[in-house]
Amino acid sequence: MFIKLKVLLSTVNFRGTSVMQFLIRELHAHLNGSISSVTMKKLMAQKPDLEIQNEMTVIDKGQKRTLEECFQMFHMIHQITTRPEDIFLVTKDVIKEFAADGVKYLELRSTPREEKTTGMTKRKYVEAVLQGISACKEEGLDIDVRFLLSIDRRGGPVVAKDTVKLAEEFFLSHGEMVLGLDLSGDPTVGHGKDFLESLSEARQSGLKLALHISEVPNQEEETRLLLGLPPDRIGHGSFLTSAAGDSCELVQLVRQHRIPLELCLTSNVKGQTTPSYKQHHFGYWYIIGHPVVLCTDDKGVFATDLSEEYHLAADTFNLTPEQVWNLSYESINSIFASSSIKLNLQAKWKKLKPTIFSPTVSSVSC
Ligand SMILES: [Zn+2]
Numbered sequence: 001m002f003i004k005l006k007v008l009l010s011t012v013n014f015r016g017t018s019v020m021q022f023l024i025r026e027l028h029a030h031l032n033g034s035i036s037s038v039t040m041k042k043l044m045a046q047k048p049d050l051e052i053q054n055e056m057t058v059i060d061k062g063q064k065r066t067l068e069e070c071f072q073m074f075h076m077i078h079q080i081t082t083r084p085e086d087i088f089l090v091t092k093d094v095i096k097e098f099a100a101d102g103v104k105y106l107e108l109r110s111t112p113r114e115e116k117t118t119g120m121t122k123r124k125y126v127e128a129v130l131q132g133i134s135a136c137k138e139e140g141l142d143i144d145v146r147f148l149l150s151i152d153r154r155g156g157p158v159v160a161k162d163t164v165k166l167a168e169e170f171f172l173s174h175g176e177m178v179l180g181l182d183l184s185g186d187p188t189v190g191h192g193k194d195f196l197e198s199l200s201e202a203r204q205s206g207l208k209l210a211l212h213i214s215e216v217p218n219q220e221e222e223t224r225l226l227l228g229l230p231p232d233r234i235g236h237g238s239f240l241t242s243a244a245g246d247s248c249e250l251v252q253l254v255r256q257h258r259i260p261l262e263l264c265l266t267s268n269v270k271g272q273t274t275p276s277y278k279q280h281h282f283g284y285w286y287i288i289g290h291p292v293v294l295c296t297d298d299k300g301v302f303a304t305d306l307s308e309e310y311h312l313a314a315d316t317f318n319l320t321p322e323q324v325w326n327l328s329y330e331s332i333n334s335i336f337a338s339s340s341i342k343l344n345l346q347a348k349w350k351k352l353k354p355t356i357f358s359p360t361v362s363s364v365s366c
Contacts, residue, residue, distance in 0.1 A: 024101070024102055024103050024104065024294075024306050024307070024310065024328055025103060025104060025105035025106065025107075025293075025328075025331065025332070025335060025345070026098055026103050026105075026106045026107070026295055026296060026306050027107045027210075027233065027262055027293050027295055027331070027334060027335060027336075028107075028109075028210070028235055028262035028264060028293070028295035028296070028297055029094075029098070029106065029107070029108055029109065029295065029296055029297070029298075029299065030108075030109055030110060030150070030184070030297065030298050031087075031090065031091060031094060031108050031109065031110035031129065032074060032077045032078060032081060032090070032110065032298075033074060033077070033297065033298025033299070033300055033301045033302075034094045034097075034098075034108075034296070034298060034299045034300050035077060035081075035090050035093070035094060035300040036093065036094075036097055036299070036300050037300070038093070039089070039090055039093040039094070039300075040077075040080070040300070042089070042093075043080045043081065043086060043089070043090070044080060047080060050079055050080065063270065065270065065271065065272070066271075066272055067186070067187075067188075067215075067216065067271050067272065067273060068186075070270075070271050070298075070301065071185075071186050073301055074301070077300075077301075078113065082115040082117060082118045082120065083115070083118045083120055084118075084120050084124045084125065084127070084128040085128070087120075087125055087128035087129055087132070088128045088129075088131055088132045088135075089132075090132075091108070091128065091129050091131075091132025091133060092132045092135055092136055094108065094300075095108075095132065095133065095136045095141065095143060095145055096136065096141065097299075097305070098143060098305075098306070099136075099141045099142060099143040101305045101306055101307050102306075102307065103143055103306055104142065104143055104144065104345065104348070105143070105144045105145075105332075105335060105337070105341075105345055106143055106144070106145045106146070107145075107146045107147070107148055107179065107210075107335065107336060108129070108133075108145060108146070108147055108148070109147070109148040109149070109150050109182040109184070109210070110125075110129060110147075110149070110150055111149070111150040111151070111152045111155075111163075111184075111185070112125045112126050112149060112150075112163060112166060113125050122162070122163075122166060123166065126147075126149065126166060126170055126178075129147055130147065130170070130174060130177060130178070133145045133147065133177065144337070144341065144345075146176065146177060146178070146179045146336065146337055147170075147177060147178050147179070148178075148179060148180045148181060148182045148208075148210060148336070149163055149166060149167040149170070149178065149180075149181055149182070150163075150181070150182040150183070150184050150185075151163050151164075151181060151182065151183050151184070151185075151195060151198065151199075152184065152185035153183065153184070153185035153186060153187070153189050153190040153195075154185050154186060154189050154190065155185075156190060156194060157194040157195060157197070157198065160194070160195050160198040160199075161197075161198050161201075163181070163198070164181065164198045164199075164201055164202045164205075164207075167180070167181055167202060167207055168202070168205045168207065171205065171206065171207055176337055176338060176341075179207070179208055179336040179337065180202070180207045180208030180209060180210060180232070180336050181199065181202050181207055181208070181209055181210070182210045182211070182212070182235070183195055183199065183209075183210075183211040183212055183226075184212045184235065185212075187212060187215040187216045187219070188216060191222055192213075192219075192222035192223075192225050192226045193222065193225050196225060196226075196229070199211070199226075199229055199231075200229065203229065208232040208233075208336040209229060209231040209232050209233075210231065210232060210233040210234075210235060210262065210336075211226055211229075211231040211233075211234060211235060212234075212235035212236055213226050213227070213231070213234045213235065213236070213237050213240070214234075214236065214237050214238060214239040214240045214250070215235070215236045215237075215238055215239070215273060216238075216239065216273065217239045217242060218239075219239065220250065223240065223250050224249075224250065224253070227250065227253045227254065227257075227259070230253075230257045230259055231259060232259070232260075232336065233259065233260045233261070233262055233293075233334060233336075234254065234259050234260070234261045234262065235262050236261075236262070236263070236264065236268065236273070237254070237261050237263075237281070238268060238273045238274060238281060239273075240254060240281070241281050241284050241285075254290070255288075255290060258290070258291060259291075260290075260291035260292065260293055260331070260333075260334035261285055261290070261291070261292050261293070262293050262295045263280070263281070263282045263285070263292050263293065263294055263295065264294075264295050264296060264297035264309070265277055265280050265282060265294070265309055265312050265313060265316075266296070266297075266302045266303075266304040266308070266309060266312065267296070267297035267298060267302050267304075268280060270302050271302075277312060277316040278316055280316070282294075282313060282316075282317065283316075283317055286317065286327075291330065291331070291333065291334055292327070292331070293331040293334050294306070294309045294310055294313055294327065294331075295309070296309055310324060310327075310328075313327070321357070322357075325353065325357075328349070329346070329349050329350075329353075332345045332346055332349065
């Protein structure tokens with residue numbers, strides 16, 4: 001581990017952000033959106049009849065798409081991942097790529113999907129993800145991976161209930177591997193109130209809630225309802241701070257409950273819900289000292305990785321190496337795993353800190 005640290009520090013001269021390649025965790029990563037071009041090519045080679053090109057599933061640097069176009073891309077990706085073996089393969093590849101980026105703790109999320117053409121059921125889908133996680137563990141990868149089942153808004157309340165039931169079953173049968181639920185999908189479809197009952201039930205069962213909230217403007221009513229649960233983490237929250245309407249009250253609610261925000265800079269800029277990096281709401285929440293966690297959202301689709309997100313935040317908001325380290329360290333409090341896992345991660349971070357910031361670091365070896 002320290003050998004790589006030495007190499008990184010001697011080759012990357014960037015406000016110390018390179019150190020974060022060793023100290024990062026990812027808490028907002030959708031499995032299908034995280035599939036890299038390399039994995040996508042493997043899958044496409046197995047399904048030549050689909051005639052899907054790489055550029056149909058990735059938004060390269062400098063390019064942007066509307067949120068609607070982004071969701072069309074996910075539809076395309078779903079056509080390539082239709083069998084449990086596809087899900088197993090992408091889970092393993094995604095975890096290995098996060099590990100290669102230096103991520104030590106990862107919470108993946110995905111909507112259980114059934115495919116009549118291949119006989120894949122929602123249960124088999126979840127099992128394939130969990131098998132992928134176990135396979136990486138058996139290979140000895142230095143990354144702790146957990147899973148959240150996603151409720152896709154498009155499915156409506158009935159499907160949401162089934163997803164909660166499935167999550168509860170896996171929560172009981174797989175210890176701490178399955179930790180909670182995510183509410184996601186096209187934010188312009190359906191209404192948050194349709195999911196309140198399912199989400200409350202999940203909460204009572206001990207599952208944690210990470211909800212995409214205020215991803216698009218003018219959703220004050222829905223936001224207020226979802227914040228009332230309250231969720232354990234908020235995905236994006238891009239329009240919580242908008243000057244329109246009574247959003248100030250919403251900000252107060254988030255602050256009052258100290259609900260951590262999962263913030264994804266590249267995703268929001270490329271998906272055009274934020275006009276620029278400089279105007280990203282990271283700045284607002286960071287300055288007031290509210291808990292924020294940098295995440296990738298969909299590293300495959302948005303062609304990014306977690307190190308890049310830390311670089312962007314440091315560069316855009318002029319963060320010192322110490323501030324970047326603290327940002328990473330503080331976000332351990334927002335993970336869904338147990339306090340003993342938190343304590344282990346905190347100890348790991350603290351152990352690395354003096355080494356990272358030591359002026360004699362160049363002499364550090366294993
Ligand atoms: Zn997301």
